[in-house]
Amino acid sequence: MSAPVQITLSINGEPITATVAPRMMLVDFLREVAALTGTHLGCAHGVCGACTVRLDGASVRSCLMLAVQAEGTEIETIEGLADSGAEADLLDAFHRHNAVQCGYCSSGMLVSAAELLAQGGVPDRATIRDHISGNYCRCTGYQSIVDAVEEVARTRAGKAGAGA
Amino acid sequence: MKSSSFAYRRAATAEEAVALAREAGEDARFLAGGQSLLAALNFRLDEPCMLIDIGRIGALRGIRRVEGALKIGALTRHAEIAASVEIAKHLPLVAQAIHEVAHPAIRNRGTFGGSIALADAAAEMPACALALGARMHLLGPDGPRRVAADEFFLGLYETALEPGELLTHVEIPIPPAGACHGFAELARRRGDYAMAGLAMMLGPRTGAGRDWARIVFFGIADRAVRSPSAEAAIVAGAAPEECAACATDGLDVFGDMNAAESTKRHYAAVLLRRELDRISDEENRV
Numbered sequence: 001m002s003a004p005v006q007i008t009l010s011i012n013g014e015p016i017t018a019t020v021a022p023r024m025m026l027v028d029f030l031r032e033v034a035a036l037t038g039t040h041l042g043c044a045h046g047v048c049g050a051c052t053v054r055l056d057g058a059s060v061r062s063c064l065m066l067a068v069q070a071e072g073t074e075i076e077t078i079e080g081l082a083d084s085g086a087e088a089d090l091l092d093a094f095h096r097h098n099a100v101q102c103g104y105c106s107s108g109m110l111v112s113a114a115e116l117l118a119q120g121g122v123p124d125r126a127t128i129r130d131h132i133s134g135n136y137c138r139c140t141g142y143q144s145i146v147d148a149v150e151e152v153a154r155t156r157a158g159k160a161g162a163g164a
Numbered sequence: 165m166k167s168s169s170f171a172y173r174r175a176a177t178a179e180e181a182v183a184l185a186r187e188a189g190e191d192a193r194f195l196a197g198g199q200s201l202l203a204a205l206n207f208r209l210d211e212p213c214m215l216i217d218i219g220r221i222g223a224l225r226g227i228r229r230v231e232g233a234l235k236i237g238a239l240t241r242h243a244e245i246a247a248s249v250e251i252a253k254h255l256p257l258v259a260q261a262i263h264e265v266a267h268p269a270i271r272n273r274g275t276f277g278g279s280i281a282l283a284d285a286a287a288e289m290p291a292c293a294l295a296l297g298a299r300m301h302l303l304g305p306d307g308p309r310r311v312a313a314d315e316f317f318l319g320l321y322e323t324a325l326e327p328g329e330l331l332t333h334v335e336i337p338i339p340p341a342g343a344c345h346g347f348a349e350l351a352r353r354r355g356d357y358a359m360a361g362l363a364m365m366l367g368p369r370t371g372a373g374r375d376w377a378r379i380v381f382f383g384i385a386d387r388a389v390r391s392p393s394a395e396a397a398i399v400a401g402a403a404p405e406e407c408a409a410c411a412t413d414g415l416d417v418f419g420d421m422n423a424a425e426s427t428k429r430h431y432a433a434v435l436l437r438r439e440l441d442r443i444s445d446e447e448n449r450v
Contacts, residue, residue, distance in 0.1 A: 002169035002170055002171050002172075003171065005172055021169065022169075022170055022171060022172030022215065023166065023167045023168070023169055023170060023205075025166075025167075025202070025206070028166075044165065044203070044206040044207075045203035045206055045207065046199060046203050046266070046270055049267070049269065052269050055272075055273075058243070058269075058272040059268060059269040059272055060269050060272055060273050061199070061269050061270065061273070063202075063206065064198055064199050064202045064203060064270075064273065065198060065202065065273065066172070066195075066198070066202065066215075068172050068174075068217075069195075069198070069217065069219060112268065112269065115268065116268075129354075130354065131268055133267055133353075133354035133355050134266065134267025134268060134269055134270065134355055135267075
């Protein structure tokens with residue numbers, strides 16, 4: 001009944017084909033099949049945000065998505081986000097502001113923060129908090145994370161303004 | 165935990181999905197955005213024999229203007245509802261409430277129809293559908309049928325959907341000129357389900373009262389529920405505190421891990437009074 005299914009998708013720009021059980025969640029596929037362990041599994045019911053990845057450009061919970069549902073999609077994980085250099089300023093700001101302690105939430109937090117920053121402008125602190133409200137951090141108390149995101153938004157807006 | 169095993173089929177059309185469900189029997193589930201279903205599976209609260217993935221049926225996605233109404237495809241994602249100009253213009257109640265549905269990453273996957281079909285007692289979209297007098301378009305083995313929101317939500321996660329029947333669209337009448345909306349909810353954490361919530365539509369003013377009122381509470385009973393007492397008081401032109409005083413009269417209110425029954429009744433009254441006061445203030449200012 002639960003016959004394995006062959007899927008092909010793109011992860012961080014590289015095509016991957018594999019045969020998976022229908023019940024395999026995307027987060028387990030990323031970690032165990034694709035060996036990309038930067039994406040973390042926390043609560044397994046969509047509340048903590050540790051497993052957040054990009055699917056066709058939008059943030060999603062990889063614990064609330066079957067690997068078979070990702071057929072034909074483009075997934076981006078923290079590994080891709082870091083390697084591409086596109087979010088280097090955000091990663092650097094997290095580092096400098098001590099927005100990372102144990103690191104468990106960081107990959108998901110960065111994907112969510114990057115999604116907000118991609119909307120452009122300089123969001124106020126309440127908007128930043130609202131956007132990362134689905135990403136739990138039990139270490140930092142969020143203050144330093146909001147500091148980091150706010151700084152990147154300001155810097156990027158300044159650069160965009162200077163270039164216009 | 166990990167989900168138990170199940171078979172997986174992807175349907176290309178709504179008709180194919182219904183046919184697959186008929187073949188598979190009562191233990192099959194339709195998989196839309198999966199933001200509630202897959203969480204339930206991960207915790208083995210449900211162990212279906214088959215998931216029928218309807219997520220790629222294009223005909224069930226999008227918002228269309230039809231005669232006097234907006235017709236929302238069941239697979240329209242929460243994020244698409246939030247970004248829709250049509251929704252913002254014609255259904256400001258939904259436009260406001262959608263931002264209280266979970267978190268951005270959930271709204272990117274979760275679907276409008278999925279939320280309605282699941283009928284969580286504390287969810288925002290079923291309450292809005294009830295307040296707006298939505299009509300549910302269902303497709304079953306015997307063909308399509310329509311069910312009014314008032315007859316759709318029957319109990320705890322229980323709706324008028326028969327086994328194997330699929331919610332395809334939700335048609336929401338555009339409120340008449342002079343109507344206004346109210347929405348408020350109390351939750352301990354941002355994006356969490358409501359401990360108590362209110363979604364309401366008030367008809368045009370007639371003297372001190374209103375032409376009609378649809379007052380819906382969520383998170384306090386086994387489903388989103390209308391309050392006939394509050395509606396009658398509002399139509400009759402009673403003061404906000406009088407309407408609030410009878411907010412949950414005659415309703416079966418349940419306590420849960422968040423709050424006792426009496427607390428929930430109190431929350432409901434407070435939410436209604438606040439929103440009626442706000443509307444009254446705004447209308448007096450004009």
